[in-house]
Amino acid sequence: MTLKQLKYALALGRLGSYIGVAKSMGVSQPAVSLQIQALEDELGIILFDRSTKNVEPTLNGIAFLEKAQSLVTESKQLEDFAIQLSEEIQGEVCLGIIPTLSPFLVPLFIDELNKKYPRIKIKIQEAITENILQGIKTGIFHAGIISTPIELKSNLDLVPLFYEQFYLYVSDKHELYSQDKIDISKLDFSDVWLLKEGNCFMDQVTNICSARPNQNGNFIYESNNIDALRRIVEYKGGITFLPELSTLMIPSEQEEMIKEIKGKKKVREISMVSLKTEVRLNLLNAISQVIKESVPSQMLREEDKEIVKTNFIEK
Incomplete structure (x- = not known):
């Protein structure tokens, strides 16, 4: 054999x-x-x-x-x-990152990672949580960055990186636009645009407010793209939910559309996931440290925040 x-x-x-x-x-x-x-x-x-x-x-x-x-x-x-027996931090890492995080996180840390660890060759691929976990188990990915907590059944290890707050993005034509902080219980969910079912971000939003996708009228829009929903709000009106890192890239003329949710800060936990037996831990630790240094410092603290659960269970 x-x-x-x-x-x-x-x-x-x-x-x-x-x-x-x-x-x-x-x-x-x-x-x-x-x-x-x-x-x-x-x-x-x-x-x-x-x-x-x-x-x-x-x-x-x-x-x-x-x-x-x-x-x-x-x-x-x-x-x-x-390769890892060498003291120098070098080698190749294939990293899966969920689509609601990747376009906002990667630009923050990739240049610093290349500068600090030029001998780490990193390949990043967007994938949903289920495919990332399966890819780690089959060797396609060495690790992944996903939204947690999730229920694991296999030989995988989770290490929290940071906590990303949920915000609302409100059209300037909406009656709630004038408010700086919005009470979720006051929302009319026929005005709310949400991600496609089956997305962990969508699951967490549902857990926050039991919301359902906007399907009123003759226009139904399904997307797995945060920026696409933001543009729908800008041009069609209504409200959507945004993760914190996405708000850092919103033009200054649209910043007033970003609204906090009243009450304790609701966040999603972002974690690095890998096999417990993964031999590239020194590389993953180096990447994790650069990520932590690249995100806003308040996102590293768990205190006084409510971590919103996902509905994901590993198959």
Whole structure:
């Protein structure tokens, strides 16, 4: 049994096609078939059902592939560990960041990270929480930055980075525009534009006020983009919710549209998530420290803030 065979088997389980595996791994289709067959012969079990159009794992195959994924991930970590034995902070990190955070956070810290740690090669990809967690477990991501708290079931570790306050963004045509702080209980939610269902930010807003998306009239707008909703408010009227970092990039002529929510500050906890066995902890710690130095200092304090729960449960 070889790591190459395990990687082929995992790719076949994921793609369901020998041709797809061959293309993705830069080898011939017969080579893939021979390696998979040799693996099954050695194990004495059938890993894949080939009787259907798409090749699918058998019940034994599903159990085997789950263990194989752990071994392949750990083998990659062993390779990386050799690099990390050096005292110098260097290496490659692939980081997943949720879409409601990435466009506002990355510009704040990336230049400072490159200046302070020029030998860290960082690749950042926007992804929803579910895909980030799955990507960490399968080795696509080394870590992720997500909104927490969430309910975890696997070998993952969460480290809080900062606490981002929720704000309202109110059209200058709206009756609440003149107020500096707004009582959530006074909102008419037919005026409120929200993100598409299934987004953690949307979940947290729902937990704040039991709001539902604006679907009045003949215009319905679904988006996973914070800036898109902000522009809808500017041109169509109404109200939306904004995370704190997004407010730092709003032009000065629109700053009066930003309103605080009355009562205790409601925030979302932003955390770094990675495998408990991740060998790049020195790199992740360096990135985390630069992020903390880059965000406004009041966002680092948890005191006197209400952390809004998400509804996310790891599958």
